[in-house]
Amino acid sequence: xxxxxxxxxxxxxxxxxxxxxxxxxxxxxxxxxxxxxxxxxxxxxxxxxxxxxxxxxxxxxxxxxxxxxxxxxxxxxxxxxxxxxxxxxxxxxxxxxxxxxxxxxxxxxxxxxxxxxxxxxxxxxxxxxxxxxxxxxxxxxxxxxxxxxxxxxxxxxxxxxxxxxxxxxxxxxxxxxxxxxxxxxxxxxxxxxxxxxxxxxxxxxxxxxxxxxxxxxxxxxxxxxxxxxxxxxxxxxxxxxxxxxxxxxxxxxxxxxxxxxxxxxxxxxxxxxxxxxxxxxxxxxxxxxxxxxxxxxxxxxxxxxxxxxxxxxxxxxxxxxx
Numbered sequence: 001x002x003x004x005x006x007x008x009x010x011x012x013x014x015x016x017x018x019x020x021x022x023x024x025x026x027x028x029x030x031x032x033x034x035x036x037x038x039x040x041x042x043x044x045x046x047x048x049x050x051x052x053x054x055x056x057x058x059x060x061x062x063x064x065x066x067x068x069x070x071x072x073x074x075x076x077x078x079x080x081x082x083x084x085x086x087x088x089x090x091x092x093x094x095x096x097x098x099x100x101x102x103x104x105x106x107x108x109x110x111x112x113x114x115x116x117x118x119x120x121x122x123x124x125x126x127x128x129x130x131x132x133x134x135x136x137x138x139x140x141x142x143x144x145x146x147x148x149x150x151x152x153x154x155x156x157x158x159x160x161x162x163x164x165x166x167x168x169x170x171x172x173x174x175x176x177x178x179x180x181x182x183x184x185x186x187x188x189x190x191x192x193x194x195x196x197x198x199x200x201x202x203x204x205x206x207x208x209x210x211x212x213x214x215x216x217x218x219x220x221x222x223x224x225x226x227x228x229x230x231x232x233x234x235x236x237x238x239x240x241x242x243x244x245x246x247x248x249x250x251x252x253x254x255x256x257x258x259x260x261x262x263x264x265x266x267x268x269x270x271x272x273x274x275x276x277x278x279x280x281x282x283x284x285x286x287x288x289x290x291x292x293x294x295x296x297x298x299x300x301x302x303x304x305x306x307x308x309x310x311x312x313x314x315x316x317x318x319x320x321x322x
Contacts, residue, residue, distance in 0.1 A: 001248040002037075002081045002286035005201055007222075008279065009265060011072040015273030021064040022267030025199070026076040026222075028251050029057070037079040044073040056261055058254030082248040088233050092138040096231035097192040106194035106229050113257035116186045116197070117166065124166045127152075128187035141193060142228045142236065149184045149240045155208045162259065177207060178259050180240035181224040185258065194229035198237065199262040201251040203283045208242050217284040222264050227255065 007026050030036050041049055041061055050062045065072060096102065103110065118124045131148040135141040152170060159174035166186045169179055181197050188195035202223035205215060225239040225246055237246035254262040269275065 001203075002079070003201075003203055003251060004284045004286075005076075005078040005080065005251065006282045007076040007078075007201075007264075008282075009074045010278045012276045012278070013070050013269065013271065013273050014275070015271055016068045016070050017269040017271030017273065018068055019064065019066050020069070020072060020267060020269035022062075022072075022074075022265060024061045024063070024074065024076070024265055025054075025058050025254055025262055026264055027051070027059040027061065028078050028080050028200070028253055029059070031252070032083075033085050034080055034082045034251060037081055039076070039078045041074060041076045043075075044071075045069060054254075054261075056254060056256045058256070058262055078251075080251050082251060084248055085237060085246055087245060088139055088230055088236055090233070091136075092230045092233060094135065094138055094141065097138060099231060102229075102231045103194075108257060109194040109196045109229065110189050110192070112189075114260045115162070115258035116182050116189065118186045118190045120190075122167065123170055124183075124186050125190040127170065128190045131187065132191050138193060138228075138230050139236075141191060142188065142230075142238065145184055145187045145191070145193075146238055146240050146243060149180055149187065150243050153180055153183065155180075155241060177241040178224040181226050182258060184226050184238075184240040188226075188228055196227050196229075196235075196255050197258045197262065198225050198227055198246075198255050199223075199253045199259070199264070200225070201253070201281055201283060202239075203249040203251070203285060204242075217282060220281045220283065221279065222253070222281060223250070224259070225250065 024041065026041070027039055028034060028036050043049070043063060045065060047063045047065055051059050052062070054060045112118060127148065128145060131144045132141040135144055152173060154174045155176065156174040157176055159172065160169070160176065160179050164175070164179065166183055169175055169183050185195040185197055200223055202220060203218065205218050207220065207223055225237065225241070227235040227237045230236055238244070239246055239250070256262045264279070265277065
């Protein structure tokens with residue numbers, strides 16, 4: 001599937017700030033499941049953009065404005081071709097999770113992290129242990145956790161903020177996609193299954209139901225799902241929010257231990273005011289021989305500077321994924 005993606009971010013400061021510095025993680029990755037055909041990040045006011053890969057392999061674009069300003073607008077435009085992802089067909093024995101080499105290779109995705117913290121015997125660990133009881137394979141363990149998370153949480157925008165704990169999610173019973181991903185990740189890790197957080201885009205009119213009808217262009221927010229490591233097979237991608245496997249409608253931006261490793265925007269500014277951030281993602285698909293560019297439908301980008309071409313690269317402002 002060929003998709004065009006436009007991610008527009010608009011920062012508005014209540015008072016003029018003398019300087020702002022930001023790092024942006026919105027460029028899709030190139031891997032065996034997707035290919036970036038084109039990409040650029042433009043800005044208003046005009047700034048230089050420095051793209052570098054971080055520890056997790058995500059492209060981070062650094063940019064700063066060092067003149068007084070009350071607004072900053074960023075537009076990231078991508079064209080991505082996605083491919084179907086294979087599903088594991090062979091049964092992976094639960095006993096293989098204890099292999100020392102496997103655990104060492106995935107150590108960073110087995111322990112606690114800032115937003116995914118569990119302890120032996122706590123409510124999250126107990127819930128996970130109950131969910132996987134009697135599972136005949138690692139695949140069944142993962143599926144059982146995903147099903148349990150969907151039984152625990154109802155999708156509700158605005159129900160949480162980025163600082164919510166897993167225990168609070170259990171008690172509150174509602175959240176957005178990053179909460180589904182965090183809870184599933186924590187439960188899987190507590191049972192010995194390495195799991196990592198994935199940030200990306202989802203081409204679907206309703207992110208809670210992948211079989212829902214979609215238009216040729218949809219307006220969404222960034223999305224989150226998980227990948228679980230299966231011994232001897234690799235990473236298996238699933239979407240706890242909608243309960244299905246990750247497919248051609250999903251576009252990966254980056255992977256990490258949790259949201260804190262892959263926030264779309266993070267930064268700081270110098271000034272006494274406050275900042276409001278508006279963001280929107282528009283995704284269009286190639287259909288009937290014609291490619292619908294979401295940027296054209298959203299209006300021309302008011303931008304003057306761009307990052308280098310995609311083929312050359314493989315206080316805090318932050319935006320919560322919805």
